[in-house]
Amino acid sequence: MTHIYAYIPFSNGAAEDVAMEFSSAAKKIDEGAAVTAVLTGSGADLEKVAQEMTSLYAEVIKIDNADMAYPNAEVVRKALVAVLPTGAVLLVPHTTFGMDLGPGLSVRMDAAYAADIIDFEGMDATTLKGVRQELGGAVSTHVTIDVASGAVITIRPGAFAPVEGGAAGGCVIDKSGDAGDLSTNRKFLELVEAEVGDVDITKSDVLVSIGRGIEDEDNIEVAQELAEAMNAVVSCSRPIVDAKWLEKSRQVGTSGQTVKPKVYMAMGISGSFQHMGGVKGNPFIVAVNKNPKAPIFQVADVGIVEDILDFMPELAEAVNDL
Amino acid sequence: MEILVCVKRVPDTAENEFELNSSGNDLDRDDLVYSVNEWDNYAVEEAIQIVDKVGGSVTVITVGDDESEEVLRREMAMGANHGILLTDDAFEGSDGKGIATILKAEVEKGSYDLILSGAQADEGAGQVGGMLAAMLDMPYASLVNKIEPGDGKIVVGREIEGGNQEMNEMDLPCVLSIQTGINEPRYVGIRGIRKVASVEIPEKSASDLGIDAASVGSEGALTKRVDYFVPDLGDGAEMLEGSTDEIIEKLIEKLKAKGGL
Ligand SMILES: Cc1cc2nc3c(=O)[nH]c(=O)nc-3n(C[C@H](O)[C@H](O)[C@H](O)COP(=O)(O)OP(=O)(O)OC[C@H]3O[C@@H](n4cnc5c(N)ncnc54)[C@H](O)[C@@H]3O)c2cc1C
């Protein structure tokens, strides 16, 4: 039987959604696995979330230390190395925190590392089979993970079905005393909130969202004209913001805005999970892309293989003529 | 400041339609267009800008085959001062830890104040930078979108969910993975590439680096890719076909039904 540990991040006293997804991910690794939730933090928030996790996990480890009041991955890594047993298989979300924590943790634990896993296909002795994607989601791969001496595995948020709070009747084990010296050479200073832009894309029912397929800053006008015709707002993928063609507040995705429109028009967007992670509420997704193999066509409702620079003006004209 | 930037040659996602080879165990690589990993250009640009401000030099390094030399030259055309190619048949099939192990061996032969990697590369792992930091026992920060160099310390901003930024103070030397958007990487023209065409780029093998070949490559890998496949994700999108006019007509009907018009 495998012993799996699930690191549960939380903020403002609420566990992240992955808390419910990790239990089903663990079952897919090994149906009979013992699963222990691990939480780090400080004070009442930590205590509250740890108690809540006892409904999902039979065992909940909490490590309370003022140095982890803000989850500085450098500090959390030290605490986990001190507390987790050798050979532990640890699940961490593939988020900006997990990406910060995980790779170095696997080195410190002398364990395997597998990033951004979206599915498991069972374990054979100590070889675990996982599924992940490469090249921005254009291709999928099977990987084998040798977990004989443990593993750190980051799990894509949303990839595993959430398990609704059962009655695990678990207990909280306080391992704060085992964390040891948590001093580090990286000190958290402050959080700087994202700037608010002049347009709030989260308020629009229809978004005309452009990606790298727009090719040139001058072409953005074409998208604006379509948006005007449709009474919609222009949003975009990250490369458009990186190029400074549109402001950050128009970016859809995990590192941008979360939007819940009725209709999402993805124009020249490949459909990476970080982009689609910001598209919520199950909108009607229309994808126009000149590559018939673009991953966006796997998640869109309607797909059109065309050059957006030709297609958008024609669609705008047709809508204006209605 | 002496800065080392790790770069990787990768298939260009914007330029390729990916197909599997006939046996389905690899991409059909015959006609693939390769380039420098997008994130690495931002890392090299940042390194050049730091050196422009505080002095020092920029070295670019890669673990790869002969063809990887071209990405080193491209980054040197951007303004990196030196290039190092780590290449050996024994490196083939390395997992992230293998790559980090190889890089570590060379890092220890130099004296760098700052080591930069890209936030992630073609495999979407985002692992090599953090592993290298842990192996070198240096502090690490990922997804960095701001760097303010100071004396013996630096202040870095990490981009987190929602575009918020987490500010940290770190001791040097340290390892940072760089997120896109931190700067605007400069354009490299043919002339720039020509200028560095004859610069010597040292190549180092496993034995030059004193690496036990069994600890890297596919032999040393704990995580291995076994195949590529195209997932069966249900129905996928309903593809609208016909002339552009016909497609637009169908689309407008659907948009009306779904509240898009
Ligand atoms: C930690 C992290 C956070 C991230 N957060 C975000 C985020 O919040 N939002 C986000 O968007 N990305 C984010 N990314 C980046 C993400 O991984 C992708 O790189 C990005 O989403 C790709 O944007 P794209 O689809 O516009 O570009 P590409 O992937 O380059 O796709 C462009 C598409 O346009 C098509 N195309 C090209 N020309 C045309 C044309 N003329 N007509 C029609 N189609 C055309 C191409 O076939 C291709 O499919 C993040 C990455 C990391 C590591």
Ligand SMILES: Nc1ncnc2c1ncn2[C@@H]1O[C@H](COP(=O)(O)O)[C@@H](O)[C@H]1O
């Ligand atoms: N073969 C390699 N040679 C040099 N650097 C690499 C190599 N592979 C990955 N890296 C570095 O690690 C970063 C993240 O890649 P990865 O961990 O593979 O997602 C890249 O942007 C590079 O900076």
